[in-house]
């Protein structure tokens with residue numbers, strides 16, 4: 001089957017919107033996509049995408065009428081009908097109540113700290129080609145670190161760009177983002193605020209309007225997230241048990257670097273992980289090899305080498321290097 005490659009470099013409708021309130025320039029989105037080839041191999045989604053738009057649109061699946069679409073698809077500007085509510089404040093009151101009722105308040109400061117440093121992960125997929133992917137991913141990491149009030153070493157961002165994406169029936173620039181975090185971080189009111197702020201960030205970073213972005217906030221409990229061979233729940237249990245007894249030891253499955261009295265060493269590059277991965281903590285990262293800006297590469301390499309907190313106010317004092325300790329260097 002012949003593949004048609006089409007590069008869309010300007011999207012007037014998008015670029016009109018890609019203007020920041022303070023008139024800062026916004027990267028013009030570039031998308032590369034293979035539009036559906038009309039013909040017998042077209043999938044259901046492809047055929048659906050080619051259907052002429054009339055309102056209301058009736059989707060016929062097999063012999064059955066599935067449903068009428070009585071509102072515009074994501075990205076359609078205008079025509080969005082808001083339903084008047086007879087009790088405007090009820091849902092707000094209800095979510096505020098649930099947010100309060102189910103918020104996790106740790107009285108134990110050690111547990112509170114673990115929680116405040118739990119990983120927040122964002123998976124981004126977009127049909128836009130992002131040329132400065134390091135800048136983009138770094139900026140998004142810092143944005144999320146502010147939004148979720150945790151060190152940059154607790155943020156994970158993955159980026160898949162130049163993806164073929166049909167978003168609301170068009171191939172115009174768009175993105176989807178899934179954010180995984182503890183349920184306490186993803187309460188309704190927090191999500192409302194973060195949705196607006198994260199989508200504003202995405203508009204500034206890649207020029208895609210909020211109506212062409214879809215966010216999913218995915219609460220992931222302590223039991224369902226793990227790092228370095230241990231769930232967050234496991235780490236919390238270890239804290240409750242006190243120093244010296246880790247989950248693996250309690251289960252009789254000691255991991256070699258876990259046999260000593262436990263001191264919390266969270267952070268992806270923490271030296272505890274070196275024996276398991278077999279990667280030297282002093283090896284240059286890809287960022288260094290790619291010649292990323294010094295500030296960025298230092299920040300990221302800093303935490304690869306075991307510095308947990310990168311925010312200047314919290315950055316721990318660097319300890320003497322191994323070489324300095326062995327050879328008495330200053």
Ligand SMILES: O=C(O)c1cc2cc(O)c(O)cc2[nH]1
Nearest residue numbers: 118119225226227230232235
């Ligand atoms: O064992 C730890 O230090 C540990 C496990 C774990 C799991 C998790 O999902 C986190 O976000 C942090 C974390 N630390």
